[in-house]
Amino acid sequence: MSEIIKIKNLNLSYGKKEVLKGINLNIFKNHITAISGPSGIGKSSLLLVLNQMIREFEKAKCSGEVLLNEDGEWRDILKLKEKELPALRKNIVYVSQHPDLLPFSIFENLYFGLKLQGIKKDRAKSMIKEALEKTFLYEEIKDRLHGDASMLSGGQQQRLILARALVLKPKILLLDEPTSSLNEELSSKVEDMLVKLKRETTIVMISHFKSQILKIADSVLNLA
Numbered sequence: 001m002s003e004i005i006k007i008k009n010l011n012l013s014y015g016k017k018e019v020l021k022g023i024n025l026n027i028f029k030n031h032i033t034a035i036s037g038p039s040g041i042g043k044s045s046l047l048l049v050l051n052q053m054i055r056e057f058e059k060a061k062c063s064g065e066v067l068l069n070e071d072g073e074w075r076d077i078l079k080l081k082e083k084e085l086p087a088l089r090k091n092i093v094y095v096s097q098h099p100d101l102l103p104f105s106i107f108e109n110l111y112f113g114l115k116l117q118g119i120k121k122d123r124a125k126s127m128i129k130e131a132l133e134k135t136f137l138y139e140e141i142k143d144r145l146h147g148d149a150s151m152l153s154g155g156q157q158q159r160l161i162l163a164r165a166l167v168l169k170p171k172i173l174l175l176d177e178p179t180s181s182l183n184e185e186l187s188s189k190v191e192d193m194l195v196k197l198k199r200e201t202t203i204v205m206i207s208h209f210k211s212q213i214l215k216i217a218d219s220v221l222n223l224a
Helices: 043-050 082-091 106-116 121-134 138-144 154-166 184-197 210-216
Strands: 003-014 017-028 032-036 060-070 073-076 092-095 172-176 202-206 219-222
Touching: 003 043, 017 032, 017 043, 017 202, 017 219, 032 043, 032 210, 043 060, 043 092, 043 172, 043 202, 082 092, 092 154, 106 121, 106 154, 121 138, 121 154, 154 172, 154 184, 184 202, 184 210
Parallel strands: 032 202, 032 219, 092 172, 172 202
Antiparallel strands: 003 017, 003 060, 060 073
């Protein structure tokens, strides 16, 4: 096992409100690391630290170290310059619990990130299909890919934003309650998919389902 991220004495506050204190965690490559704990304890904030989206919050302040292994070299992502963040967020992709759909079609939602990478639509089509198949969504929506994404059901929207992350083939995937809007059957399928997916990427996920954590997680950080 090799570490891909080392968190050392991480502290996070929003103004005067302390959110995380003295967090230490090793995240291993091609493992599923689950984060559990009560609501409001800072689980989502921890994920946002890992891809530095936390910087979008004006009053957020971090201290400590969050070391990322890049081809054998360790870099503290807390010290990255603003111009280095797009590359970081390309490799460490965050999927919110609440679907943040773009005001486009289903296809354009999936193509948006690929377009930013300069990938042409002809090449993107097979990549998009693969991502939709992984999230068990393709057969449900294949005939309306150019329809309004906002017309999808809540569970379909949740799987769509997961597919939108998978199509980018990130090195690290950050998932905030990835099955919260899914029924039991779909939740089980997505869990099985995540176990297979860890062969290709490292997964850090928030879950409040104890059974889910026991089923798929390789290690657990309990914030209390």
